[in-house]
Amino acid sequence: MRPPSPMQQTPGSDLLQIRGLDLDFGTPRGRVHALRNVSLGVPAGEVVGIVGESGSGKSTLAYTVMGLLAENAEVTGGEILFEGRDLLRMPAAARRGLLGNRLSMIFQDPMTALNPVRTIEGQMIDAQHYAPGSRREKRERAVEMLRRVGIPDPQSRIGGYPHEFSGGMRQRICIAMALLVKPALLVADEPTTALDATLEVQIVNLLKELQKEIGCSILFVSHHLGTVAELCDRVAVMYAGEVVEYGTVRNIFQNPGHPYTRALLECDPGRIRQKTKLLPTIPGEVPSLIGARHGCIFRQRCRHAFARCASERPAEHAIGAAQAARCHLLDQARVMPA
Ligand code: SF4
Numbered sequence: 548m549r550p551p552s553p554m555q556q557t558p559g560s561d562l563l564q565i566r567g568l569d570l571d572f573g574t575p576r577g578r579v580h581a582l583r584n585v586s587l588g589v590p591a592g593e594v595v596g597i598v599g600e601s602g603s604g605k606s607t608l609a610y611t612v613m614g615l616l617a618e619n620a621e622v623t624g625g626e627i628l629f630e631g632r633d634l635l636r637m638p639a640a641a642r643r644g645l646l647g648n649r650l651s652m653i654f655q656d657p658m659t660a661l662n663p664v665r666t667i668e669g670q671m672i673d674a675q676h677y678a679p680g681s682r683r684e685k686r687e688r689a690v691e692m693l694r695r696v697g698i699p700d701p702q703s704r705i706g707g708y709p710h711e712f713s714g715g716m717r718q719r720i721c722i723a724m725a726l727l728v729k730p731a732l733l734v735a736d737e738p739t740t741a742l743d744a745t746l747e748v749q750i751v752n753l754l755k756e757l758q759k760e761i762g763c764s765i766l767f768v769s770h771h772l773g774t775v776a777e778l779c780d781r782v783a784v785m786y787a788g789e790v791v792e793y794g795t796v797r798n799i800f801q802n803p804g805h806p807y808t809r810a811l812l813e814c815d816p817g818r819i820r821q822k823t824k825l826l827p828t829i830p831g832e833v834p835s836l837i838g839a840r841h842g843c844i845f846r847q848r849c850r851h852a853f854a855r856c857a858s859e860r861p862a863e864h865a866i867g868a869a870q871a872a873r874c875h876l877l878d879q880a881r882v883m884p885a
Contacts, residue, residue: 562591564628569582595779607620671686736768792871805873
């Protein structure tokens with residue numbers, strides 16, 4: 548048996564290990580292969596970011612870990628090991644028992660994540676379903692958590708409804724609810740996308756602080772590279788349903804091994820130093836995920852593509868101990884062209 552690759556194993560103990568995950572959506576136009584052979588690890592106490600363009604499968608992966616997929620989704624292969632147990636083969640009741648307990652989630656849109664016709668108090672008490680203590684104790688814990696995330700006058704505001712709070716405040720409430728149960732793993736699906744830049748910085752700092760305090764791991768989905776660099780310890784780069792590169796933040800941002808990672812970084816407005824009227828983009832579009840795939844998934848948009856890329860799917864190549872990428876250029880030990 549081959550030893551686990553850097554995409555599958557990270558130093559220390561992995562709280563979450565996703566191995567060879569395949570997932571399809573059945574649609575009237577055919578089967579959409581939304582995730583293909585996805586492998587990555589989330590070590591205990593670390594933050595792992597998932598980046599990529601829209602349609603790369605980032606959110607699908609997050610929802611698969613949480614077991615919150617649409618009815619037309621079908622996992623066709625692989626495993627998701629959480630604390631050593633495969634979530635995909637666990638009885639439904641046991642898996643449900645992990646949600647809002649060992650596993651919790653922050654969604655992209657705080658308005659739709661909260662129930663608009665119930666008070667924050669009721670929702671935060673319900674969120675502690677598995678926690679010990681009376682209703683009064685749970686309310687006190689909720690007030691304390693609201694204070695912790697910066698809600699002013701939480702003692703009285705806890706009785707309010709979601710529409711009485713601003714977007715930033717609602718996302719703070721969602722973070723408070725998700726972390727109230729002190730989960731082992733928090734899955735955050737683009738939690739700052741609906742917020743303006745100032746609020747985004749505040750929310751990222753808050754998440755960082757609370758993650759350290761609680762000691763949980765975070766799987767952080769984002770298309771914002773600056774936020775990922777700020778918050779995460781490791782990064783998985785996804786393209787068209789595949790993880791094309793995985794490594795520490797430092798390696799991915801300073802020594803990217805995959806042409807797609809390099810192209811993403813070149814398009815990041817935060818890294819562009821020259822004055823320009825037009826922001827760069829990666830030419831072309833994400834390919835259709837319907838039907839069989841051959842060769843490298845990125846070849847239509849890759850400026851380094853060569854004959855082999857059309858016929859053979861690149862294997863995973865380690866770049867040092869904690870970084871790996873899927874590209875034939877690494878196999879050939881060629882220096883990546885600029
Ligand atoms: Fe580009 Fe070929 Fe590498 Fe794919 S395998 S990223 S097409 S060079």
